[in-house]
Amino acid sequence: MQVSVDISLYPLQEEFIPIVIDFIHRVQLREGIEVTRGVLSTQLFGESTHVLTVLAQEFEHSVATWGKSVLVAKIIAGDVRLGS
Numbered sequence: 001m002q003v004s005v006d007i008s009l010y011p012l013q014e015e016f017i018p019i020v021i022d023f024i025h026r027v028q029l030r031e032g033i034e035v036t037r038g039v040l041s042t043q044l045f046g047e048s049t050h051v052l053t054v055l056a057q058e059f060e061h062s063v064a065t066w067g068k069s070v071l072v073a074k075i076i077a078g079d080v081r082l083g084s
Helices: 017-028 048-066
Strands: 002-011 033-037 042-047 069-077
Touching: 002 017, 002 048, 017 033, 017 042, 017 048, 033 048, 042 048, 048 069
Parallel strands: none
Antiparallel strands: 002 042, 002 069, 033 042
């Protein structure tokens, strides 16, 4: 099943911007996921099992590297992009 996932990462550190950039960059490097960055959130598009597995792996990496964070994800069945 294809999914659209809207994510926001909230690192629990003062210097949070490099952490968010690193997280998004690492997800962008993974094959099979299309990433659209926005001002308030980032959207991911791809096969559900793959997208959710990558999110879990990269969240674990981020926490192990940078410390505690909150990851908020809204998962929508299907591709919600205009024209899809």
